[in-house]
Amino acid sequence: MATELVDDSNEAALVAAMLASDKVPDKNQAGHCFSCDTPMKGLYCTECGQKNDNYRRSIFALAGELIGSIFSLDSRIWQTWGNLLLRPGRVPREFADGARTKWSSPVRIYLAMSIILFGFMSWTNTHLMSLDVEAVVKDGVEKPYEELTEADLATNWQTRFFETQKDIDTRNAGRDFKLLDIWLKGNQDRLTEQAEVSLEEAAAIDEELPEALKNLPETNVAKTEDGGFNITIGGERLGGEQGSRFMMNLIKSPALLTDSFNKYLPRLMFFMMPFTMLLGAIFIRDKKRALLFDHLVHAAYIHALAFFLFLAGILLSKVLPGIWVFRGIFIMLLIYLPWSLKRMFGRGWFKTIMASYMVGFIYLFIMILALTGFISWDISKTLALA
Numbered sequence: 209m210a211t212e213l214v215d216d217s218n219e220a221a222l223v224a225a226m227l228a229s230d231k232v233p234d235k236n237q238a239g240h241c242f243s244c245d246t247p248m249k250g251l252y253c254t255e256c257g258q259k260n261d262n263y264r265r266s267i268f269a270l271a272g273e274l275i276g277s278i279f280s281l282d283s284r285i286w287q288t289w290g291n292l293l294l295r296p297g298r299v300p301r302e303f304a305d306g307a308r309t310k311w312s313s314p315v316r317i318y319l320a321m322s323i324i325l326f327g328f329m330s331w332t333n334t335h336l337m338s339l340d341v342e343a344v345v346k347d348g349v350e351k352p353y354e355e356l357t358e359a360d361l362a363t364n365w366q367t368r369f370f371e372t373q374k375d376i377d378t379r380n381a382g383r384d385f386k387l388l389d390i391w392l393k394g395n396q397d398r399l400t401e402q403a404e405v406s407l408e409e410a411a412a413i414d415e416e417l418p419e420a421l422k423n424l425p426e427t428n429v430a431k432t433e434d435g436g437f438n439i440t441i442g443g444e445r446l447g448g449e450q451g452s453r454f455m456m457n458l459i460k461s462p463a464l465l466t467d468s469f470n471k472y473l474p475r476l477m478f479f480m481m482p483f484t485m486l487l488g489a490i491f492i493r494d495k496k497r498a499l500l501f502d503h504l505v506h507a508a509y510i511h512a513l514a515f516f517l518f519l520a521g522i523l524l525s526k527v528l529p530g531i532w533v534f535r536g537i538f539i540m541l542l543i544y545l546p547w548s549l550k551r552m553f554g555r556g557w558f559k560t561i562m563a564s565y566m567v568g569f570i571y572l573f574i575m576i577l578a579l580t581g582f583i584s585w586d587i588s589k590t591l592a593l594a
């Protein structure tokens with residue numbers, strides 16, 4: 209009896225010590241697993257992996273613990289991001305080799321970064337790119353303002369990056385849109401005359417266009433020989449008046465373009481990720497280190513990193529010119545990608561760099577093609593309603 213008592217109290221002391229050795233409140237823990245009733249030997253059940261925590265405490269305490277764990281320095285999220293940024297290729301290699309609890313999962317950080325970036329852009333009304341066009345009277349032209357024609361005007365075109373609609377409105381407040389209107393109308397009329405594509409010819413080229421585009425009521429969009437678009441609505445070609453109105457709207461409010469851009473980009477990304485996996489597997493293959501799984505893990509981390517760079521870029525563009533920031537991101541990715549692939553797959557530098565840039569080039573090409581298709585589809589709908 210006496211020895212059993214000692215054993216019991218000994219065991220109770222061991223259980224108490226085990227429960228006290230973690231941060232979970234002891235009242236939320238038990239000596240046996242909550243799921244499978246196996247005696248617990250640590251914070252996690254040795255049989256089923258259940259954590260020794262029933263979470264039965266106030267929602268505020270749980271939220272506090274969650275926030276605390278996110279901001280604690282040894283937290284997995286910070287470790288993962290620190291290594292992703294400073295040691296390209298390390299996280300995907302170790303994760304793919306099995307270190308699942310050491311690093312945040314690629315799918316999780318991909319989804320989180322995607323939601324943060326695109327959510328932030330739509331919340332702040334940020335346009336990735338916008339057109340800045342200014343029309344000015346050419347040097348030496350001395351006509352009165354009312355008599356100016358397209359030929360008397362010159363235009364400065366610039367692409368701006370990471371501007372908010374507010375930035376664009378501020379900039380446009382100082383522009384003379386009357387001059388731009390004269391220039392656009394004149395130009396559009398001239399282009400319309402030059403476009404000699406008949407409706408029959410257009411229908412022939414039409415086959416290359418997405419099905420959905422052709423099915424729009426009364427609207428016909430065809431590629432012209434010089435690579436532009438020839439749009440007819442109800443049999444009438446889009447002329448100077450409509451064209452200039454459309455351009456003007458686009459310059460004043462790029463939302464016309466960027467709304468569909470922002471709408472389709474995140475969706476497109478879901479296809480681009482597995483597509484990147486396949487592309488990578490075309491260039492780098494072996495049965496030990498370069499399974500499709502390895503390529504998928506790498507693709508997800510790389511996408512998350514690129515989203516992070518764009519988010520940082522948007523913030524940085526508040527103090528630096530957007531075009532510098534945009535180029536900076538591009539150059540960083542050009543350096544990062546081969547570096548990461550090198551550590552991931554351990555091939556020679558020449559092969560790695562070739563593979564990186566081939567994948568990057570095909571990736572951009574496909575993405576731009578798809579986005580152009582989606583956006584022009586959206587625009588032709590807008591035009592059909594105008």
Ligand SMILES: [Zn+2]
Pocket residue numbers: 241242243244245246253254255256257258
């Ligand atoms: Zn268990």
